[in-house]
Amino acid sequence: MTIPVLICDDSALARKQMARTLPKEWDVDITYATNGAEGLEAIKAGKGEIVFLDLNMPVMDGYDVLRHIQQQDLPAMVIVVSGDIQIQAHQRVKALGALDFIQKPVSADAITNILEEYGILTLALKNAEPEADNPMIKVDLRDACQEVANVAMGRAADLLSKLLDVFVLLPIPNVNVLEVSELTMALKATEADAKVSALCQGFIGAGIAGEALLLFHDSSFADMAKLMNMNDTTNTEIEVMMDTGNVLIGAFLNGISEQLDMHFSQSHPVVLGRHCTVNDLIHDNSDRWSRTLAMEINYRIEGHNVQCDLLLLFTEDSMPTLEFKLGYLMD
Template identity: 80%
Template sequence: MTVQVLICDDSALARKQMARTLPKDWDIELNYATNGAEGLDAIRAGKGEVVFLDLNMPVMDGYEVLQTVQQQDLPALIIVVSGDIQLRAHQKVKALGALDFIQKPVSADAISHILQEYGILELAQTSTETQSPMIEVDLRDACQEIANVAMGRAADLLARLLDVFVLLPIPNVNVLEVSELTMTLKATEANPQISALCQGFIGAGIAGEALLLFHDASFQDMAKLMGLANPDDANTEIEVMIDTGNVLIGAFLNGISEQLDMKFSQAHPVVLGRHCTVNDLIHDNAEKWQRTLAMEINYRIEDHDIHCDLLLLFTEDSLPTLNYKLGYLLD
């Protein structure tokens, strides 16, 4: 009997990767959804007997899908596939009824193992090869999925170091002119005062800067979580910025380098401004931020007044190498 399989993910690249890793001799009909609301509609229509579910999606996220399926007792076996690899994310999805959790990027062995472990492959005939439809993936979508996986690596490290749960957004990725970058930076201004840290990075054909915008209201909470004395001290604030930057920027770049199979060298972090406005920050640094590929991540820590924005700004000269590196994913 043909099994109705649903891949629910807002990333075209993630849907394509997931479809490629399914067992070739599994007799299924593949269905797709780009957000949780579409996913629930597909499940209710009988198109999601087995569901591979992302967590961070627009309209309705994966947690909300799991909660609805559990509350309404919908007929779906759900396996979460996500870049958010925090232990508490695993615990949350299992509590909401997910069969299991697979971290991105997925592998055929991991998928096959879980399907066999839960006896799902036994529900299908093995005489025909699955034919998956063509999925078009552009550079922006591919970069967003790369950023999504790297974001999860960075959040997991921060969560384990501080014993917290990091709330993750959908990464925002765009090729921006300097005027558009200015607008993006201004959009991150949740309060009048921020402090900023910058760290350059370079690899083979790829270079850029990582910019960490730290909302000043976050300093005291962050210092306490780090176990630092004198949270109001100016030196403590700089230490908080540098330590947070080392964790988030380092882990994020490592996540990207693993996926692109390349290494990055990082410069020493530089404090760009303390207790300044976004306008001041832009005015002082706009000359070096020209046309760029920008990855924007807004990190928040659950139950704490901690909010920081991480922007990775790749130089325009990096775009050809990024295109080449991502080529095998785009084909």
């Protein structure tokens, strides 16, 4: 008996990776959804007896999908597949009825082990090749970079959540190739008139270089200092920025380097500006950047007035190496 399987993820790369890792002997009919709303409709149409569900998606996220499945008692066994590896994320999806949780990037062994553990794999076997490498799933550089950023974002959030005992709210990473003049517009989560302070840290690897920019909203300093148990002194703001930067930039770059199978060296962090607007910050430092591939992640902490943007700016010269390194994922 062929089992209807739904892969619900906004990333074409993630959908392709997920399909490739399904056991070859498993007799399945795969349906793909690019957001939670599409996924929910597919489940209602009987196309998702087994569901592999991402959490961070547009239109409707994975948490909302789980709530609807639970509230409407829909016949779906859900395995969450996410880059958000925070302990609280695990606990929340389990409480909403998810069967289990797999962290990205997925591996064939992890998938097979879970399917066998819950007796799912024995439901239907076949000897033919799977439908995994669906030629309809096309992955471009931007999509590949966005998924790599998604995984790295989750690693950084997990470290921050453990250090501060908080839950970090994660967005969908924003990835674009753009000119410096477009940087301000690219910062989706930053209001034009918001006052920010910024930290910059360079990084370099074999054929890849760039700068990590941490934009810290001025309204966030007080709450962040309390979470870090810091006294309110004249140097507190810089300490908060430096400590937050060490965690977020370091963990994010480690997440990127693991996926690209390369090492990054980091320069000493430098304060770029304090209590200024993003427009001023970009204008005053425009000579630092030219055409760039930018990864933007907006981190917020649940229950606290803490918001900061992490922006990774890769040099234009890094593009060929990035494309080469990610080529095996895109093929």
